[in-house]
Amino acid sequence: MLEDRRLEVLRAIVEDFVLSNEPVGSKALAERHNLGVSPATVRNDMSALEEEGYITQPHTSAGRIPTDKGYRLFVDRLSGVKPLSRAERRAIQSFLEGAVDLDDVVRRSVRLLAQLTRQVAVVQYPSLSSSSVRHIEVVTLGPRRMLMVMITDTGRVEQRIIDSLTPVDDEIAGELRATLNCALAGQRLADAPEVVAILADQTRPELRPCLATMTGVVLESLAERPEERLAMAGTANLTRASVDFADSLRSILEALEEQVVLMKLIGSARETGTVTVRIGRETDVDALRTTAVVATGYGRGPFALGGMGVVGPMRMDYPWTMAAVRAVAKYVGELLGAD
Amino acid sequence: MLEDRRLEVLRAIVEDFVLSNEPVGSKALAERHNLGVSPATVRNDMSALEEEGYITQPHTSAGRIPTDKGYRLFVDRLSGVKPLSRAERRAIQSFLEGAVDLDDVVRRSVRLLAQLTRQVAVVQYPSLSSSSVRHIEVVTLGPRRMLMVMITDTGRVEQRIIDSLTPVDDEIAGELRATLNCALAGQRLADAPEVVAILADQTRPELRPCLATMTGVVLESLAERPEERLAMAGTANLTRASVDFADSLRSILEALEEQVVLMKLIGSARETGTVTVRIGRETDVDALRTTAVVATGYGRGPFALGGMGVVGPMRMDYPWTMAAVRAVAKYVGELLGAD
DNA sequence: CTTGGCACTCACTGCGGCCGAGTGCCAGGC
DNA sequence: GCCTGGCACTCGGCCGCAGTGAGTGCCAAG
Numbered sequence: 001m002l003e004d005r006r007l008e009v010l011r012a013i014v015e016d017f018v019l020s021n022e023p024v025g026s027k028a029l030a031e032r033h034n035l036g037v038s039p040a041t042v043r044n045d046m047s048a049l050e051e052e053g054y055i056t057q058p059h060t061s062a063g064r065i066p067t068d069k070g071y072r073l074f075v076d077r078l079s080g081v082k083p084l085s086r087a088e089r090r091a092i093q094s095f096l097e098g099a100v101d102l103d104d105v106v107r108r109s110v111r112l113l114a115q116l117t118r119q120v121a122v123v124q125y126p127s128l129s130s131s132s133v134r135h136i137e138v139v140t141l142g143p144r145r146m147l148m149v150m151i152t153d154t155g156r157v158e159q160r161i162i163d164s165l166t167p168v169d170d171e172i173a174g175e176l177r178a179t180l181n182c183a184l185a186g187q188r189l190a191d192a193p194e195v196v197a198i199l200a201d202q203t204r205p206e207l208r209p210c211l212a213t214m215t216g217v218v219l220e221s222l223a224e225r226p227e228e229r230l231a232m233a234g235t236a237n238l239t240r241a242s243v244d245f246a247d248s249l250r251s252i253l254e255a256l257e258e259q260v261v262l263m264k265l266i267g268s269a270r271e272t273g274t275v276t277v278r279i280g281r282e283t284d285v286d287a288l289r290t291t292a293v294v295a296t297g298y299g300r301g302p303f304a305l306g307g308m309g310v311v312g313p314m315r316m317d318y319p320w321t322m323a324a325v326r327a328v329a330k331y332v333g334e335l336l337g338a339d
Numbered sequence: 340m341l342e343d344r345r346l347e348v349l350r351a352i353v354e355d356f357v358l359s360n361e362p363v364g365s366k367a368l369a370e371r372h373n374l375g376v377s378p379a380t381v382r383n384d385m386s387a388l389e390e391e392g393y394i395t396q397p398h399t400s401a402g403r404i405p406t407d408k409g410y411r412l413f414v415d416r417l418s419g420v421k422p423l424s425r426a427e428r429r430a431i432q433s434f435l436e437g438a439v440d441l442d443d444v445v446r447r448s449v450r451l452l453a454q455l456t457r458q459v460a461v462v463q464y465p466s467l468s469s470s471s472v473r474h475i476e477v478v479t480l481g482p483r484r485m486l487m488v489m490i491t492d493t494g495r496v497e498q499r500i501i502d503s504l505t506p507v508d509d510e511i512a513g514e515l516r517a518t519l520n521c522a523l524a525g526q527r528l529a530d531a532p533e534v535v536a537i538l539a540d541q542t543r544p545e546l547r548p549c550l551a552t553m554t555g556v557v558l559e560s561l562a563e564r565p566e567e568r569l570a571m572a573g574t575a576n577l578t579r580a581s582v583d584f585a586d587s588l589r590s591i592l593e594a595l596e597e598q599v600v601l602m603k604l605i606g607s608a609r610e611t612g613t614v615t616v617r618i619g620r621e622t623d624v625d626a627l628r629t630t631a632v633v634a635t636g637y638g639r640g641p642f643a644l645g646g647m648g649v650v651g652p653m654r655m656d657y658p659w660t661m662a663a664v665r666a667v668a669k670y671v672g673e674l675l676g677a678d
Numbered sequence: 679c680t681t682g683g684c685a686c687t688c689a690c691t692g693c694g695g696c697c698g699a700g701t702g703c704c705a706g707g708c
Numbered sequence: 709g710c711c712t713g714g715c716a717c718t719c720g721g722c723c724g725c726a727g728t729g730a731g732t733g734c735c736a737a738g
Contacts, residue, residue, distance in 0.1 A: 025731050038681055043732070061687045061731050101486075101500045135478040139490055147440075147494060151478055155486060157498045161440045235574060236592035253575035364700050377712050382701070400700050400718045 008035060009045045010054055011078045014066050018315050023063030068280035068314070071292070075277050075318050082319035084327050088116070096331055102126070102155035106231050109308065109332050114234025116324050119312035120256065122266050122295075125229040126154040126305035126336060133184045133192075138177040138214070143167050146176075148214050152189070154305060154336050160217045164210050176210060179203055184218070192218055230262060234310075241313040248290055255287035256311065266307040269295040272333060275322045280314055290314060294321050298329040298336070305336060347374060348384045349393055350417045353405050357654050362402030407619035407653070410631070414616050414657050421658035423666050427455070431670055438674065441465070441494035445570050448647065448671045453573025455663050458651035459595065461605050461634075464568040465493040465644035465675060472523045472531075477516040477553070482506050485515075487553050491528070493644060493675050499556045503549050515549060518542060523557070531557055569601060573649075580652040587629055594626035595650065605646040608634040611672060614661045619653055629653060633660050637668035637675070644675060 012033040016024040026039040026046060035042065046064055049055045054070035057063065066074065084092075095112045099105040106123050113121035131152035139147045141161065146168055150158045179202075183195050196215040203211055235256065238249060255261055265283060269276040278293040292314045297304025308329055310321060351372040355363040365378040365385060374381065385403055388394045393409035396402065405413065423431075434451045438444040445462050452460035470491035478486045480500065485507055489497045518541075522534050535554040542550055574595065577588060594600055604622060608615040617632040631653045636643025647668055649660060 023731090027731075039731095040681055040683095041679085044680085047733080057732085059687095059689070061689070061729095063731065101498055103498070134480065134486070135476065137474070137476045137488070137490070139474040141473065141492065141494065147473070147490060149476070149488060149490060149496060151476070151486060151488060151498075153480065155480065155498070155500055157488060157496055159440055159442070159490075159494070159496050161494055233596060236589050236596060239589040239592065250575050250578040253578065257572060257575060362700090366700075378700095379712055379714095380710085383711085386702080396701085398718095398720065400698095400720070402700065 005035065005037070006045045006049060007073075007078060008033075009042060010049055010066070010070060011074060013046075013049075013055060013064055014070065014074045014078070017065055018317055021315060023058055023065050025063035028063075066314075068282070071279045071314055071318070072282075075279070079319040079322075082317075082323050084323055088324075089327065092116070092327055092331055096335060099335065102157075102336070105332065105335055107233075109328055110231040110233045113308065113310060113325065113328050114237065116328070117310045117312070117321050118234070118237050118240060119310040119316070119321070120232065120234045120237055121308070121310050122256075122262055123231050123308040123332075124263065124266055124306035125231070126152070126156050126299070127267075128152065128156070128158065129190050130188075130299070130303050130305055131156065132186060132188045135185060136177065136180040138173045138180070140168055140170055140173050146173060146210070148217060150218065160214075162210065162213050162217070164213075166206065166209070168210070172207065172210075175204075176207060176214065179207075179211065180214060189218070230259060230266070232256065232262070237312070241315070248287070251287035252291065255285055261285055265293050265311075266295045266309045269307045269309065270297045270304045272297045272299050272302060272304050272329070273326075275326050276309075277318065277322065292316055292318075294318070294325050296325055296329045298333040300333055300336075305333070308332070344374065344376070345384045345388060346412075346417060347372075348381060349388055349405070349409060350413060352385075352388075352394060352403055353409065353413045353417070356404055357656055360654060362397055362404050364402035367402075405653075407621070410618045410653055410657070411621075414618070418658040418661075421656075421662050423662055427663075428666065431455070431666055435670055435674060441496075441675070444671065444674055446572075448667055449570040449572040452647065452649060452664065452667050453576065455667070456649045456651070456660050457573070457576050457579060458649040458655070458660070459571065459573045459576055460647070460649050461595075461601055462570050462647040462671075463602065463605055463645035464570070465491070465495050465638070466606075467491065467495070467497065468529050469527075469638070469642050469644055470495065471525060471527045474524060475516065475519040477512045477519070479507055479509055479512050485512060485549070487519075487556060489557065501549065501552050501556070503552075505545065505548070507549070511546065511549075514543075515546060515553065518546075518550065519553060528557070569598060569605070571595065571601070576651070580654070587626070590626035591630065594624055600624055604632050604650075605634045605648050608646045608648065609636045609643045611636045611638050611641060611643050611668070612665075614665050615648075616657065616661065631655055631657075633657070633664050635664055635668045637672040639672055639675075644672070647671070 009029065012029050013024050016029065016032065026042040030037065030039045030042050046055065050064065053067060054073060055064040056067050058065060092112060096108055099108050106125055110121045110123040131154050134151045134153050137149040141147050144164045144167055146162045146164060148160050148162055183199050184192060187195055196219060199215060200208055200211060235253065238252060265278065275294060275296045280292065281289050283291065283293055290313065291311055293309060293311050295307055295309025297307050299305035309325055348368065351368050352363050355368065355371065365381040369376065369378045369381050385394065389403065392406060393412060394403040395406050397404060431451060435444065435447055438447050445464055449460045449462040470493050473490045473492050476488040480486050483503045483506055485501045485503060487499050487501055522538050523531060526534055535558060538550065538554060574592065577591060604617065614633060614635045619631065620628050622630065622632055629652065630650055632648060632650050634646055634648025636646050638644035648664055
């Protein structure tokens, strides 16, 4: 009973603070949230909550604000799901349905997510390891230079320039193309290592160096390289929360330009359907210690093709943001999984 | 003579202000720049310069700062070229030389430019209209869906999903591929419209709808669509100049996320070798009225493959920034033009 | 366990005064 | 005719000060 009211107080604090961005005091709380008790009682509860580390006061004689731990509890136990309105769902659909190719899908969804949540949005391109090879193309670019293009079933296109030690011509390119396609087309990229291993022996010796480079590229692209691509939008929204960030804005922007960091944050949410929330220091990125990351995976079925999510201030409307991220991920997943 | 000294005073004001970010007064000027005249004389010159609109004072009893017009004059007539040091040139080279493909080149150069100039850097992908077609690939993605991939001689890869009204199979895809390649491979994309025009008649009627869509894509990509790609880096540097921007930072970030706007600013500098500077309102973008854009084209020969440049505060070291932008563009041009 | 009362804390605000960098103007000198 | 030193004036920024009020912690009574 007592426990219950304390949690209720915490919820009220979080909700009020998210709205007002001002430390919330006992009186205002008791009034606005008809808790049925007096401010003095609320004060006792607050005192207890502070003791346990869920809230804190910026300075004596100010109201309380939630701590990382407080937000965490709120997200885990207190926040229901705030479903999107029908209009919002329709907006998502109509915003995405005109997309003409993968690039377009990704760029539209990242903008959509940014506008919807008014936060910084990040969308990962479908990861290669969960796709299969549709086709591999080899073209000569010059006497000793070739371009290899790998097309996956999600429509993603991976390209790489290969410098050869020996001269190459269109015929050799064709031969390499045939060999690679024969071995890899239709295969899941995750299975590529085994297939590739036996490939060299079946090939004319003079082609082996080139082939080795190319298969090397294929394998490398599986290792979830840091260059794994992603799109970002809505950085302007960071300034919206400038009161929270102020001087840290610089380092936040810097962190957001580090692809590796973002991939870890967004990409680690590989389960579709579940929305992951990292609050403050849980991000494991010092520059983002005043932010929160809401992320999920997208794709058909349990295996995610990639991740998407938003980065915003800890003071964030979690139920709504989580719902928005999930909704966009669902549509994108259908769009890319459809085929 | 008198004119000369006035210009000298303007130069001194610009240089000091760029360094200190504080309105510069007559006394400090006379001291630091041994102009050989007294502060009183400098004051008279400043008065005249203000009359002519080259400088202004933020409030009475403060020093002067340059206006848009003042910076413009400085850039046009006063700023010599500040050559890069050998170490800097070497840094550029080594930073870029490990690039493995076009994406890599672009991303590396944009980061390089951002780090070097400590501004926001923008690099346009090589424009399609100035490239030629190396190869066109057509692959089926599903019973009624195909993927067309166009590879250009700069290594740029353009892809598009095409939905067909009639069922397609690998054979049809092969046929389309052959037709398109036969017609377009080796052609400059700028010449594509003529070639494409006569293509339909030579094709089996049942393939014509698909073919039309594909040639449509090719032509469309020539129209310098707003989706024309570009890369950006160093937005964190905007906060460095936060004193200048402060509340406008938000709108600047928003403007920078508008690809169309950026393409106009960066892409309009199509001449290689010449560095264009737009100061304040010259950008024609209201949100960027407190910024300056330094841009140039890159590529072999007089025709630019694309543009690159930086966006920063008007209070900027123009000679140095211009030199840096030019140097990076030169290297990138060599890298991509080499082939 | 809750409640009203009460003293206390402390960030924030507005006010007045001081300071000093910088200006404009003027009269005298080269 | 231009440069220069002198001088009065302006005005933004800084400092100290007191007043205000939201909010707290504690306590004794219900």
